[in-house]
Amino acid sequence: MxxxxxxxxxxxxxxxxxxxxxxxxxxxxxxxxxxxxxxxxxxxxxxxxxxxxGLANTHSHAFHRALRGLVQVGSGTFWTWREFMYQVAARLTPESYHALARAVYAEMALAGVTAVGEFHYVHHAPGGTPYADPNAMGEALIAAAEDAGIRMTLLDTAYLASAIGSKHTGEPPTAHQLRFSDGTADAWAERVSLLKGGETVRIGAAIHSVRAVPAEQMSVVASWAGERNSPLHVHLSEQTAENDACLAAHGCTPTRLLADHGVLGPRTTGVHNTHLTDQDIALLGGSGTGTCMCPTTERDLADGIGPASALQKAGSPLSLGSDSHAVIDLLEEARAMELNERLRSRTRGHWTAAALLRAASEDGHAALGWDGAxxxxxxxxxxxxxxxxxxxxxxxxxxxxxxxxxxxxxxxxxxxxxxxxxxxxxxxxxxxxxxxxxxxxxxxxxxxxx
Known part of the structure; x- marks a missing residue:
């Protein structure tokens, strides 16, 4: 040896x-x-x-790196920013995605990141036609991480609808979103089951959001992850509009909807967890569901400040991600989480530096399924x-x-x-x-x- x-x-x-x-x-x-x-x-x-x-970047959308600078002109909201995101997504091919992601993951390595959770939903060709290899895009990301030398948990994401809709089945994907969708959760599971992990690769799952996966199909994704003891991630209550639509359609918050369909638990991480009720916080903490805060993106998109301190006190482990890559700097994410809480509470010292480093390293790795890291x-x-x-x-x-x-x-x-x-x-x-x-x-x- x-x-x-x-x-x-x-x-x-x-x-x-x-x-x-x-x-x-x-x-x-x-x-x-x-x-x-x-x-x-x-x-x-x-x-x-x-x-x-090593630092763990628990939440990444590699192709968003191409938006840096472009989306800093003028004003707007998350929803106007999303239109720019769709334009970049429409141009991706397996070859161009590999080239971009390889460089993005190398940028992460230069920032001290040793593992990334790639929340991956650009699965098919424009228009929704599968590539000859149905996992060509995901495999391009895996190869990019291997080329850059960092670990990856590919969080292959179910994205089936454009909105919650009024009939609980979800509105059909828009033209921009067709390449994200497998049609049904069962078809998603069939495709993602073909992906293989490796020495530096884990395969996990994600529910994009309650607006993008109809309630009756969430359990398919949760069961797939549970059978494999894989990480399961979900965008949760990033926008108040998501909460309002969920209340109108289901009569409950997104957190309650996820709990009712077996999504919450110790292997699950909610990303953002920004606009939560006290009951939501208790549900997440009581189930051991993790929270990934992405402060640089949350402030860039004017999302709001999530209740990170209350979530941790309730029992939700905290991790950090750079999400849209407005910057790639996990030290800044750790610092921002504390400073955001200071602005909210007007008091200092909610986390020690050691606790913030654990969120950026050990707890982030655990959220990505890398035990012993x-x-x-x-x-x-x-x-x-x-x-x-x-x-x-x-x-x-x-x-x-x-x-x-x-x-x-x-x-x-x-x-x-x-x-x-x-x-x-x-x-x-x-x-x-x-x-x-x-x-x-x-x-x-x-x-x-x-």
Whole structure:
């Protein structure tokens, strides 16, 4: 068994910062954490700065990266933003999606992300015609993550309707949405069952939202995930219009509807969970359903501030995602969750830096089905990232307060190293397999924008 040693100048071990720790790695896992190692041992890879567990981006729509900048002109709402999103989605092919996602996932690696949850619903060709390989789009995303060197949980998404409608069966997909739909949940299940996981790939499921999956078909998706012990994610109460439509059609909130159809539970994560009643919060917390907050997207789309603190207190584990990729920076997502709560409550200190880092690492990995990740300890997956402590944002700080520095001062630009499964995929701020990420992003996005 070949052992590689990574020597960390400082390492965050979950409760404190340890100076001079050596991480021994073999077969993709940490085999030992040796403390008090003052200098790099012979042959060790030196990681100068603060080494953290790898970050988990729990909610991603890779193709939304092409919208950055375009949607910052003028005013509008989530619903007007969605029209721009449809225009980009209409241009995607398996080849162009692979090129874009490869660059986006490389950008994530540069930001310290070691695992991504890709909430994937662009399944078919424009007009809804299946490709010869019905999973060509999903497999393009899997290949892109493998090329970029990060783990992926492909959350293959059921998207069957355009709106809840008045008859509980859902309104038919619009022309833009035809390529998202398999027609029925059973057809969705048949297609997604053909997808295969791997060493760095998990296959999960998603219900796009209560407006996009008719109530009577939700249980098919939930059962598929349950039979495989797979993660199940769902956009939940991101917009008040969704709540209003659900109340009109079903006489209950979206959270109650999901609970009544067997969707909630410890393997399930609600994304956004923004506009909730006290009863909704109790349902989510009491069932152990997780919450993925995406603060940079939620503020970019003017969604509102979700009750993250109340959800966690009720029993809902918190994770973080960059969603539409207005920025890709999990440190900013962690910081924003705390700062949003300060604005709402006008008090400070709702989460410690350690708690925010756990949401960005260990709890995010758990929401994506990666057990034994997000910790620097023997037996854990050898996924970690190093933040520089000598940049204009981080210099002059007390090393023992490295977690506080990382969360409240550092940005993705301060990441220097990223290691996944023991492989050094970002070295000194350069991606080892996509060496010019800005050019890769530019080329892929310009091709989509035409």
């Amino acid at each position: 070949q052992v590689t040693t990574y020597w960390t100048e400082y390492a965050w071990l979950g409760t404190h910062v340890e100076p001079g720790a050596a991480l021994d790695v073999a077969d993709g896992r940490i085999t030992a954490v040796r403390r008090g190692v003052e200098a790099p041992p012979p042959g060790a890879v030196a990681l100068r700065g603060l080494t953290l567990p 997000g910790r620097l300890e023997a037996g854990a997956l050898a996924d970690f990232t190093t933040v520089a402590l000598d940049t204009v944002r981080t210099a002059g700080q007390v090393p023992r307060l490295g977690a506080e520095t990382a969360v409240f001062a550092a940005t993705a630009a301060d990441v220097r190293h990223t290691v996944v499964a023991g492989r050094h995929i970002v070295r000194d701020g350069v991606h080892t397999s996509v060496p010019d990420v800005p050019s890769a992003l530019t080329e892929a996005i310009e091709a989509l924008r035409g």
